[in-house]
Amino acid sequence: MYTVTLTKGVPDFSEGAVSFDEDGHLERGKTPTVMNPNDRFALEAALQTKVRHGGTAAVMSMGPPGYGEVLQEAMSSVYADELFLLSDREMAAADTWATSITLATGIERIAETREQPDLVFAGFKTADGETGHTGPQTCWCLDWPILTHVIALDIDETERTIRVKRLVEGDIEEIETVEAPLPAMIVTDPEFEPTYRKAEHRLTFKDLREETTERAESYEEHLTTWDHAELNLDPDYIGLDGSPTIVSGVDPIPKAPSEREATVVDPGDEAGMESVLDELLPYTNRAAAGGD
Incomplete structure (x- = not known):
């Protein structure tokens, strides 16, 4: 199995030091960055897949060079084998649509240079935008089946199918079971919980944890960075120029008081x-x- 997990660095809102420019665009270079909290559930789903089925786990992000540290954290979480960073100035200030185009192209590039991914995992939404668009839009660009709000999953490698339990919220919460062919996109729900019932899986989990500690310390050796030219992306369709979203205004986040009575x-x-x-x-x- 070859899996790709999408992750993103988001402003550390707890610091109360989020900076915007005069046009309302986030100044990431002046804002502390942490891994998007909802991506951790996607990483756990990818790790469960690797433990149960073996193969290669990759993590991908689009952002500035500093996102390498976010990918390092992701490598430690999912015990990833490969890291991919899509990064250059042409990709800056992208909305979810331009981001999805870039990510989908990066996934296709992996298929060309490595192997065809079987699954792509994405978090439910990001802490800075909270639109929940990026995973589904990336899947739309790939023209794959998508399974959202996933709380549990099982893969049949022989039949090349995946069966998931997904949370459906309405007047009451319901759980439905859905099956789809591979490759597919999985958007995890915050209620996703990995399970390792077999002893062999728990032993594999332990071995992977020990093996990855050293790899994460030298994560740069496992990091591939692609710019828009290497992805053959037209600058008019990515970054700010390729973003149809218009920010009408931004409310500053007040900084927490440094002292309390x-x-x-x-x-x-x-x-x-x-x-x-x-x-x-x-x-x-x-x-x-x-x-x-």
Whole structure:
């Protein structure tokens, strides 16, 4: 099995230091970057596939050169064999449509230079855009089957099919089972949980973890970077020029206060401890129930 997991670096909103230019475009060079949280579920699904079926696990991202560290983190998570970074100035400021075109072309490039991927995994949505568009749009460009909100999956290598359980939300939450031929795109739900029921799978998991530690430390040796020319992409269809989305406005994210007021109470101070109890009492179930 050859799998590709799509991941992205997103602003570290917890730092409260997200920077935008005057046109409303995120200034990634001035903003701390972390791996998109929802991508971790996609990485777990790819790792489960590698443990159960073997083969090669690759991780791909589109972004600036600094995304190499995000890919290094992804390699540690999914015990990946190969990393791919799609990066140059022509790809900058892309919306989800231009991003999807670039990613799909990168996946096709893997098929040409490595082997045809069997599965591509993507997270549910990103923390910065939250559109949930990139996975489905990339799949549309590839013209593959897509299975979304996946919470569990099984692969039949002989029949070249994948069967998944997906979460359907409506008036009530339901789980449906869907089957599709390979290759296919899998968009994982945050409720995805990998399972390793067989002893051989748990042993493989342990071996892969030990093997990947050293590989992740020298991740640059396993990193392939492609620019738009190497992907044969027309600059008019990627990056900002290829993005039909228009940002009408951006609200700045306020920085969290560096200091907060606090009252220090010595445990030996009986009056002080009583004041603490008086503060907490209204929030207890006991108070709500009218207890003494």
